Amino acid sequence: MRMRFGLATILLAACGGSKPDPGLQQSIGSRVYVTCCQSCHEVPGTGPRLTRTVLASRLTAARLYTYNQQQMPYNAGGVLSDEDYLNVTAWLLRRANLLTPNTTLSLRNMETILLIPPAEGAFSTAPGP
Numbered sequence: 693m694r695m696r697f698g699l700a701t702i703l704l705a706a707c708g709g710s711k712p713d714p715g716l717q718q719s720i721g722s723r724v725y726v727t728c729c730q731s732c733h734e735v736p737g738t739g740p741r742l743t744r745t746v747l748a749s750r751l752t753a754a755r756l757y758t759y760n761q762q763q764m765p766y767n768a769g770g771v772l773s774d775e776d777y778l779n780v781t782a783w784l785l786r787r788a789n790l791l792t793p794n795t796t797l798s799l800r801n802m803e804t805i806l807l808i809p810p811a812e813g814a815f816s817t818a819p820g821p
């Protein structure tokens with residue numbers, strides 16, 4: 693076997709199979725958002741606006757993913773595939789500039805992606821969750 697096939701096999705094993713590129717993840721995520729989230733999360737929906745500050749209050753991408761997966765759509769958590777929860781979470785973070793354009797969000801890296809909140813009094817003094 694030639695060298696590069698061996699390397700590809702090792703990479704696939706290490707990375708848990710196929711992983712969409714960031715652009716593909718973003719385009720799928722935006723479609724999930726429009727179909728499943730937007731009606732409540734844009735004016736005049738019943739849900740809060742998903743601003744940078746609101747998203748950053750979850751502190752890590754992993755916590756935001758878990759919240760979305762368990763709680764959203766409201767009263768219907770878990771209806772999407774894990775893959776689509778990843779895609780839509782990545783898209784929300786990218787839209788808020790909390791994820792770099794060349795990052796694909798995955799179950800492996802989400803713990804390490806910290807959501808840095810905006811500085812300068814963007815938070816109220818009320819204690820967070």
Ligand code: HEC
Pocket residue numbers: 724725728729730731732733738739740742746747749759760764765766780781
């Ligand atoms: C039927 C309306 C509805 C739909 C559809 C919906 N949401 Fe929500 N969402 C809500 C409401 C209402 C809240 C506030 C829940 C609370 O305060 O307990 C919320 C809260 C959130 C929050 C937390 C905001 C905060 O203040 O911390 C996130 C993140 C979120 N939704 C993401 C999503 C995503 C992603 C989808 C699509 C997969 C989605 N929502 C679909 C109604 C909805």
